[in-house]
Amino acid sequence: MLAAALVLGVCATASADDVLFEDVRIFDGKGAALSAPSNVLVKGNVIAAISTSPIEAEGAERIAGDGRTLMPGLIDAHWHAMLIASTPVEAMGDVGFANLAAGDEATDTLMRGFTTVRDVGGPAFGL
Structure with a gap:
């Protein structure tokens, strides 16, 4: 549930398998609108945090979204x-x-x- 996963001011420890998508607009497949520019931390294969504020995740691979859309496969x-x-x-x-x-x-x-x-x-x- 995307809305429930939305958090502000997230600070997390990350491992080498973690990925941080920065500055993405999220399409969740439920509504027509995209989210505000957001950051998404994925730990392993689980979305650990979604935030409109920066997410601190040392060691995570960072992917610059540059305002592009992030969505399920x-x-x-x-x-x-x-x-x-x-x-x-x-x-x-x-x-x-x-x-x-x-x-x-x-x-x-x-x-x-x-x-x-x-x-x-x-x-x-x-x-």
Whole structure:
């Protein structure tokens, strides 16, 4: 619950696995509005603190958000790893090339915010 996690003036100890996102606008998936510029401390895989004030977290990896949007990962429930970046003829030709193209497209998909995809068919097991 994002609203319950909002705190002011947070001071935390951090480990090397912790990440501090600074100056981000948060989209929580529940409303249309983004938050005010905020800082988010993630410890391991748990959001430990959200604050509009600076968060002290020595040792945490700092990521400058520069006002960009921070949001939960997207899920694509209908994705084709082997056919997303090539034509069917290209995909059935050189299998090595098809795997390289699919790997590049998987990276691009992750960078677009999709952290989970469900491949609904295709020879993606090697990938």
